[in-house]
Amino acid sequence: GCGEKKTDTVDSGTQVNDDNGSNADSQEDINDTEDTDSEDEQEDVADKALKVSMVTDTGGINDQSFNQLAWAGLEKAQKDLGITAEFLESTQEADYAPNLETLYDQDNDLIWGIGYLMADAVLDAAKTNPDRKYAIIDNAYTEEQEAPDNLLGVTFSEQEPSFLVGYIAGKMTKTNNVGFVGGMEFDVIWRFESGYRAGVKTANPDAEIQIQYVNDFGDTAKGKAIANGMYQNGADIIFHAAGFSGTGVIESAVENGKLVIGVDQDQKVILGKDEIITSAVKKVDQAIYNVVKELQEGKWEGGSNINLGLADGAVGIADTSVDSVPQDILDEVKQLEQDIIDKKITVPATREEYDELYSE
Amino acid sequence: MHNIDYKTKVIEMKNITKKFGKLVANDNINLTVYKGEVHALLGENGAGKSTLMNQLYGMIEPTSGEIYINGKKINITNPNIAIKNGIGMVHQHFMLVQPFTVVENIILGNEITNHGILDMKKAKEEIIKLSEKYSLYVNPDDKIQDITVGMQQRVEILKALYRGADILILDEPTSVLTPQEIQELVHIMDNLTKEGKSVIIITHKLKEIKQVADNCTIIRRGKPIDTVKVDEVTEEDLASKMVGREVTFVVPKEDHETSDVVLSIDNITVKDNRGLIAVDGLSLEVKKGEILGIAGVDGNGQNELVEAITGLRKIEKGHVKVNGKDVTNLSPRKIIDNKVSTIPQDRQKVGLVLDFTVYENMILENFHNEPFSKRGVLQKDEIIKNAKKLIEKFDIRPDDEKLLVKSLSGGNQQKVIIAREIMNHPDLLIATQPTRGLDVGAIEYVHKELIKQRNQDKAILLISLELDEVMNVSDRIAVIYEGKINYIVDAKEATETELGFEMAGGKK
């Protein structure tokens, strides 16, 4: 992978705000890294420009989460690598397959499906069209559903950045009480939850952790109500992994004058709320960018899954953390990061693992 | 009769023509009404009477023609203009808001307010004053849905008077009133004319015209036929001018032997929609070959009685037998299957599916029977054949079974029901207000048909608010009062006075 660096782009916030559409700041890293060689490459491949595209899941292109980030990655690749990129949004589950097919007909070389919900559709498309390459975000194909050579599964170790933000929360809480609001209950969100809880406990074994799920990624009111309850119950920091329901969590933090931790991208940059002390960032954009770039260079890891974590620089905490998190804590986080990369710390990825590792 | 000021023309309608598409509803009609006059409009169903009056009241605009009020030409484009010019109208179909109270209905559009807030107390006082002045007694706080049709009529008249109407249009005001109520209305009209007000009255009842009107304008199929001084003509003259042929008023009826009891009602109790007792221990028998007429003022349990017999309303106590079989509280289906047919009071709401064709309506109770259906599949050929037969036999016009029933005239709609009910070959035929709103020609037809059925040994229960109808058609007459029948008399021995007395609850 690329991008060992993560703390050196402190200035990105302001730039991103007026950028259109693609405003995850991590792409600015990429910019820094790739600036030099991208230009001449662009000229080289101009005649046979790679065509890459993506299909969103039903969350749509501005879901504040992986779809939005994925598109940011492709736009970046378009700008820097001279590929052409396009996307199709899905409204219903039934749109996945036809959308993938439409992009196939548009002669795309690599087609991304975004989100675990598209796993079957992407697998089907890859099997029927061995002449094209497919990739998916947030799904790893198992033996049961073996991926052909033209298909790549990309997943992230969400528990790792969650652990880091959990640690920050555990350190920063004044009430010894923090919260976690999940969108819906399934393993990706459980990874966020488990990592976060582990992080909190590592920082502050006495801290109480309130956990509640919205059972919806789009119910802002419910997200807000749950957060209101948690703050009332004494929490002073909440981490959410709840999509648009999380918008309500952040709203609650703002209204209650409490702290909150964002998810997927640097939500402080997106929403401009100072109450967001940090975010557990999942650099879908960067992952996509890297895969595209490698493909352009003739490298393709199809037929397998790649899991990206701190070691790949594909997850982490938001750059804007420096605004709100004391430097000493950030230093500790930096150390923890290294420890995780060095496998000195195992971050639980499931509730079972958490119970095993952290039960008193 | 009345004190008419023939020098003052309050209304002059000149050369009024009204077209609805191709239909010419009013064809060059002239009408003059003088101060203090009661002027009658007479014509068959669909002759164009209501249409003419609706133009005077601004509900619709004439295609051509002019209207003068008190000598001034007025362009009456909406009811407000009519109201301002002293015209009030009581519509054929009452224009009352059912869940509103009497006061609310009267003041609507002309509310007494205080900065937009209703002053109900003052309104009530005014209405009580007004109702006393014209002897139109109402209870201001009653809801319209709870009061009798006669009462509703009063409210309608009060509405007009409340607006200071000098010219009152009454569109078929008596078709739903009891004899007593009609007499009251006559008094009211007399009172109004005494005050110098004028009345235009539309009615199918020639007797009333003779009694109350000074002049009468007759319309046939949209065309003006004549305007006559009522004193100078007979009822027969009026009728033939209206229909264009001779009309018999009293249907010839020979005696007929009665035999077995078909309907036997034993001491039944039925509640109304509000849960109050409406039929109170009523007993009755109808035999084969007789018409039993039930006379009574509206709201004395007639509707509930019919609904109870036909299975639409629960019988709390007592029994109903048809041909000796107990049918108490059976489903409407089962009761129909026991050879009971009904001509319902409200033909549009209950008797017909207006959006069905004529042929579909003809099988409303029979659609699931052979030959109209086999194994659950409708047999369209049979159904059409049946409809064609009935259309011809009952002279339903136009003779097109594929028309939607709602496009038929009221009279023809009624014929569809009668045809259907008679086709079912019932043993018991219940006829509720079978001639309501029909013109004399159509009434004659219905009466003949009822007697024909009786002559074919059917038992017929006739329920009507028209005392004349009950007296002309029935073999025996029962009077219903407050849900009970206390008086049954042979029709030949019945007198109007006596029946009227019983209908008002008089005790012997």
Next chain:
Amino acid sequence: MEKKKILSSTVKMTLLSILLGLIITAIILLAAGYNPLEIYAVIVKGVFSKPKYISYTIIRATPLILTGISVAFAFKTGLFNIGAEGQFIIGTIVASMAGYFFNLPIVIHPIVVMILAIVFGGLYGSIIGLLKAKFGIHEVITSIMLNWIALYAHNAVINIPGFFARTNKAHPIKESASIVFLDRFKNSDSGKEWLINHQAIRDILKSPVNYGIIIAIIVAVVIWFILNKTTLGYRLRAVGYNKFAAEYGGINVKRNIVTSMFISGSVSGLAGALMIMGVSKGITTLSAMEGYGLDGIGVALIAGNSPISCIFSGIFFGALKYGGTKIQAKPIEAPKEIINIMIGTIIFFVAIPRIVNVFRRIRDRKGVTE
């Protein structure tokens, strides 16, 4: 003669509504800086330019035709079924479970699944009828509530042990329950090899072409037959038009409300089953309503509540929805919301039969002044 004239006039009216809808949408698009002709061309090409696009359109249309018929049927009997969404979901649940848990031979398996979906969709629909008949609760309230209940039930069912396959997914149905055309053949090695050499056929078979459309057409005919040719249909329509008259005519109105909602619900349930057996093969966690019910209302309304017309209006809807996704791609890159604006505008004009009178009046008036 008379009937034919009426029919063709409603068809004309609908076509006029569609035309007006397209014109208004074009104006909106122009105002927003898009070239409407280009967009319409992309949609048309996206639907018709390849046989496989047509098959995708039909696949997209199949559930819409059925939920459309479901809503139309209820309308014809005087009921407003906004609950098609929920009944559809119930159909998918039942089909997914029956398709996975049952071991049945091909042909029999899909039939059993369909029957179960019809029954359960119908039962779910009849709850609406029952609450209306017994407690007088307005069907709109019940429908809305039951839609949400179905949504959550759907998500709950996925987690049943033994049924849960992996994250957010229940086990897919067995192959024997598939109604995809040549499903086994096209996934077999020999089939694949054969198809590689027969690109045209391969192209069509790439989409999950399935028997659903045939079933939808059969259902349309059956429902049309029930409504217009049977005593049951007579009863239901009579109640729909005038329940007092129906009751007076000996028809049990309450029973009919339940019957009607059962039939309506069963058609939506079947739509869900076809979706599972023909396209998605199993249920997946829903994060929101997918809108088959609301779209079904649109389909029914454009079809003037005629079950047969629902076939055409469903295909039209499906074409807009499928072709509409393509306007997002290069080179147009227009937002897909345009499709909803277009559908809304068309339905709006469908609502106004008098629009023709308005035109006529304007024309007449001109005629008079001239």
Next chain:
Amino acid sequence: MNSIGFILGTTLMYSTPLIYTSLGGVISEKSGVVNIGLEGMMTMGAFIGATVGYYSGIWWLGLICAGIGAGLLALLHAVASVTLGAEQVVSGIAINFLGPGLSLFLCRKFFDGKFMTKSISLENKIPKLFKGVFPEYSVLDNIFNQEVTVYLAFLLAIIMWFVLYKTRAGLRVRAIGEHPEAADTLGINVQKVRYICVITSGILSGFGGAAMSLAVASNFFPTLISGQGFIALAAMIFGKYKPQGALGACLIFGAAQALVVFLGGKNLAVPLDVLSMIPYILTLVILMGFIGKSVAPAADGEPYIKE
């Protein structure tokens, strides 16, 4: 935590947008025009409220513009159903396609191709009354420290009740909903009153949407109003087409949602999906058990066109 206060406060938060929209439904249907397009109008209001709120930084301007925008959508419905005698259900459904369609389309125009508006800062959101008046998280604070829109919703319900049942205007509206022809014969302009009512209905739905995007949330996005317009519609019928009834029904529904949130924090052994069903099941149970038949105004849904 004080549970009662929390539940009541959450109830108010949930109910408020519904109350506006539901009241909108009441006024339209009382005048005899079925308005199934509440969802579409609410979405439009939410979008416009958030957009104007964001660009102007003035919440009340956002609120007013939300009313105007949704009112314009309602005007379409009025033209169709009052002037052109349209099938009102059909036209309402059209509004439900148009409202969200237009909102998202315009949103992408105004916000760089995104279907999410930018977030409004706390100061520019609809302000809360009694902020800091009561001790933090006390029962009183939970209940009374609410946005202006919450109070306004109750006020509007009272005003609408008063107008409908105590004033000339209300008498006329109700008369038109029951028997438009009767009102017409008394010189009341049926069309005009219906226009006013339908447009008011749109304005109120717009407020409902803005109460969502300017108070509960601070921006607009596609799932913000997903089905709430329909819930408001159901509440309107549940409340027997009366403002006080609609208010009550919305509160009951909000309370049920609050209960779900409350119980969700209690680590019960109940699956989340089952918990989430509670408000919907509860509504049906209440309807079955306690509420009698809800009868629409007699002329509801029937076009009234002369000649």
